[in-house]
Amino acid sequence: SGFVKPTDQGAWLDWRGTDRLGQAPTLPGQLPKKLKKVWSAKLTGPAVAGPAATAKQVIVPDKSRGGTYDLFRCLDVTDSSEVWRLEYEADKELDYSNSPRATPVVHDGLVYLHGALGDLHCVRLDTGEVAWRKNYYREYGGKLLAWGSSSPPLIVGDLLIINPGVSDASLVALDRKSGKLIWKTPGHAAAYSAFVVGELGGLQQIVGYDSASLGGWNPANGQRLWQHVPTEGSDFNVTTPLIH
Structure with missing residues (x-):
């Protein structure tokens, strides 16, 4: 069925694992x-993003065709054989390569793949x-x-949260199954x-950083609740918040 539970042995379904x-x-x-190497697989481009893994598959972000295409491969965890691949043109020069930055997100039989060019x-x-x-920027x-679009999308119920960072669409919520726009909110x-x-x-x-501040947003409608x-000032915000 392709459905994966966060409790599955060996599953690492998101950036920093379950619930991040x-x-x-x-x-x-x-x-x-002593650890025995079971298999290895070569990459065709510089690796920047981490992989996601289920008990049966590993999803690996990569580049191909001399760095002009994004490449995501799903490998069988037992022998590294390729189950499927997604490849599309993504040709723009960035510092530290133009490879995908964001870890794939696996949820409810679907995988969300985010490239550095949006x-x-x-x-x-x-x-x-x-x-x-x-594509964030065309849309x-x-x-x-x-340094490229880097934030992995966030699952909140039936929503997929992305951060285009546009004045009238700083954060955006999509229907995670269809990609349909649910709300967008202005900001930095x-x-x-x-x-x-x-x-x-x-x-x-929803808690995280924009370019200017740390903040919280209401997932129901995108309303900004607070900011710090x-x-x-800082040149950029990179760290993942921890709620405790």
Whole structure:
């Protein structure tokens, strides 16, 4: 069926794993002194983004055709054989290569793939068939970040949250199954960090950075709930917030 539960042994379905907490509860308490290599797979471009993994598949971001195409491959976890691939033109020079920056996000039988030039694809986990696609910058306008679009999309219920960083579409919520626009909210340019979702003050919130501040947004309608502007400015915001 392609459905994966966060509790599946060996699953690493998102940036920093389940709920973006950076925890791997299924790891053994102690690793063997010697590890046997089961397989290896060559990349065709510089690797910048981390892979996502289920108990059966590994989804690997890559580049191809001399750095002019984004390439995402789904490999069988037992022998590295290729299950499917997604390849599309993405040819623009960036510092530190133009490889995808964002870790793939796996949820409910679908995979969300985000390239450094703003390309976003939703594909079926089992076959790689494209359910929908769009490009941040063609869809909403705005300026490509100096080091590329980096934030992995965030799942909140049936919503997929992205951050084009445009004045009238700083954050955008899409129907995660169809790609249809649900809401967009005005604000600042995008940062390079990932968003998280959690409860603060009894209210579920999207929490993360834009280029100017840390803030919280209501996932129901995109309303900005609060912001914290640092006393000293920064060139860019990169870290992932932690709600505790």
